[in-house]
Amino acid sequence: MAETEMVRCSVQSAQFTRIEKVLEFIHHHLFLPLSLDDIAQKSCWSRWQLQRVFTAKTGVNVAQYIRELKLSGAAESLLDSSTDRVLDVALAFGFNSEISFSRSFKQFFGCSPREYRKRGIRTGLRQPITFIAPSSTNVQALPLKIGDHDFTQIRIEYKPAFCLAGYQGEIGGLFSSQPDFQQLVPTIWHEFERLKSQDSISNGAGNTTPALRYGVIDTLSLHDDRLTYWASEECSNNLPKNLKPLYIPDQEYVVLPHRGEIAQLKSKLEWLFSDWLPQSGYSGVDGFELEIYSANYQLNSPDAYMEYWLPIENHKS
Structure with missing residues (x-):
């Protein structure tokens, strides 16, 4: 690694470490008014530096x-x-x-x-912004490359019941003995697009309003270590003849945002299940896990944004 790149990585790592300390201070003092001056003093940055670096690394400004x-x-x-x-x-x-x-x-x-x-x-x-460390299996050498760190803010959301229209196939999930979802999911989406285009041709001009796309993992359908995966979008009044209906009941979810190439989602999901969930006060429940995409989602784009919605229940409920 070139010397200038090593220096740049060292600066990035130092900034992440300092942001972690700022987050820890905030999380332990939420009962206080918490002025920017107080936080800047703890961070050893000026107010301007604190706001600039914090927003750049976490995607949200300090006061917000x-x-x-x-x-x-x-x-x-x-x-x-x-x-x-x-x-x-x-x-x-x-x-x-x-x-x-x-x-x-x-x-x-x-x-x-x-x-x-x-x-x-x-x-x-x-939920508090959390630092996701790179998996030890993915770290080849130090210093860490830029982008190996990630700060993520989980949300808890409730979604009323709704209906989807889609195409289903079978996959091996994240914790399956044969986790082939990264290979099979794109083929299911390809078939969904093919069937949808046939409907558009047979019905004339299609709907010009782009619809959200939903990847749905049906954990209730587990059979011989295989799961049902749906490529789908929200139903209109007229169900496309080539697609099947899927009813999603009302549910509370933990929402994991993901920006970047879709291949990088796997390590985030492992962190969600293995690290975040056991300490959260929530537990996962069998049901429908949702991947929510925009209609023009580009799975290999570093700027692509999607959300993973995992059904949960509160331990206090």
């Missing part, structure tokens, strides 16, 4: 991150205890008054704290 995390923690508290006053919850997360807390809460969640508690549904909850 703290606000969303405080409100998410407050929302969890509202659901976990039906007796705590809204004012007590507000003060516990560093808000000065119930009025300012309720105003911020409604701006973020679209409803008041009392309405959120009454609904009793965990949704829109931001």
Whole structure:
């Protein structure tokens, strides 16, 4: 590795280490007002440097991150205890008054704290940004290359029941004895596109509005270590004759965002199941795991964005 590249990697690693310390400080002091001056002092950066580097590495600015995390923690508290006053919850997360807390809460969640508690549904909850270290099997040499680190922010969301139309096939999943999903999933999507295009031709001009695409892993269908995988999109009123319907019930999910080539998703999923989930207070449940893509998703693009939705239940429920 060239000397200039080694220096650049060393700077990148130092920045990631410092950001980790900033995140740790924030996560342990959410009950405080947490001014930018306080955090900058702890980070040994100026306010401008802190905001610039933090946003570049995590994708969110410091003030926005703290606000969303405080409100998410407050929302969890509202659901976990039906007796705590809204004012007590507000003060516990560093808000000065119930009025300012309720105003911020409604701006973020679209409803008041009392309405959120009454609904009793965990949704829109931001979890602490987490550092995903590269798998030891993928690290060939030090120093780490740029891009080997990743910060990810998990969300907890509720999705009402909905209907899909798609094409199904069988795959070996992530923890199968023969995990061939990376080879077979593209062929299932290719067949979905072929069948959909036939429908478009037979019905004349197709729908001009791009629809979200859903890859669905049916963990209820496990048979001989094989899973059913659906390539699909949301149904319109008229089900395409070449595609089959799939009903997805209402469910709470943990949402894992992924930006980059789709081949890199595998290591993130391993981290989600092996590291994040056992410590989260949630547990996975059998059902329908969702991969949500835009209609023009480019699987080999470094800028491609998709989300993996894993069905969960709360241990406190």
